[in-house]
Amino acid sequence: MAQSTGRVAGKKAFVTGGAQGLGAAAGRRLAEEGARVCLADINLAGAQAVAAEINAAHGAGTAFAFALDVTQEDQWIAVLEQASAAMGGLSVLVNNAGIGGDGPLETLDFALWKKVMSVNVDSVFLGAKHALGHMRANQPGSIINFSSIAGLIANGNSPAYNASKAAVWLLSKNIALYCAKQGLDIRSNSIHPTFIDTPILDPFSERFGKEAAHAKLGRQIPLGHIGEPADIANAVLYLASDESKFMTGAELKLDGGISAM
Template identity: 75%
Template structure:
């Protein structure tokens, strides 16, 4: 079954796609006509989401691959497999990420390095090895999920702030590299605030589901946290040719927090 939509014919590779934002973006792109490759350390979870997408939009729409985003050899393997499965790669979405909170005076160096490795090294490695496939599938789009925490700091999340700021700036450097190379491949970052995904589980454990949403929502000018589709819709726009003149930009999906 072929779906005519806003990204019909696109072939998207999405990291961290077994749940949360990654799964939401995979579903959204598939619903608008793209083939999608879901990559995750949780391969079984990625396979389950891919099977769900295939059931909804037809066999051969979605594929799943194991990927530890900190391992260069796994990026090389997963991208090669995805290229073969989809017949190319034209959209790359870096979504995998972690956060380890703590004071800069008390945080173990290993925790700092782990967050930087997962959040920043992954974008370097993925882009480095995806571009050879994307060159063959232009126009292309690289979408890097940063965070509003890459633009606004907190006292207790030094590696997350620093890593997401690095993703923001790396996205611009990639955009300029592709433009200098004469490639029709764009690179942009998305900066969400609190979104209703498993990353908020630690707050749910403390305050319960509704209590957590209310507490976090009070920090947002619009008065509530975001939904996964809020970010998925932003990714859909950046993946589509509707954003053909948008590169090196940051799209804030933050309910107005950064306007304060």
């Protein structure tokens, strides 16, 4: 079981998109600092592999894995019940699951637009809506929503991704104000990464070669390089911990300085 010491000791976290990339990194980091973690993903085998790795490192009962299509409300309801039972409650929700891959406005298929919006935005709404009932009994709590620097700064090629991540940014603020007005000690904040070394960059790496692709992307960033999953996982850890107890309705930019230009 999770250790009794650490920056998030006693926290019970539910992480979507936990089979790989930033979700897996966040789950590992939270477990390292004492939390129990449920990893949810449409790729159950991948989530189970990450959970097994965490349990091997930190003890059986630290991590659990569940299959979840984040666009399906009935699955959210059922899986949150199961996760809360497995961990003995729920105090942290990490809405990480998301997709990109859309294209220019005039050629973008409407079905793909709706899919991107559903996975990226509906999931945050459904997660917060149904997690709050469990989190009320486990305060203080924290909702951490993954937006993107593309939710704050637009480009000309990704209308669905831009719009969806902007929606996550403002929805996070709405959730924060709702919880505050309800008198709940549950905070809501958004994280805004730029290019990070995760599988989402694989198509770009396959096209140019990994080293060249990363260098090309890094030239767009003032610091001169792309980010690492640990950079984002450490931000999740901070927002999940009581160290950020006075931070809500805010956006945390992890963009190597892009938004400063």
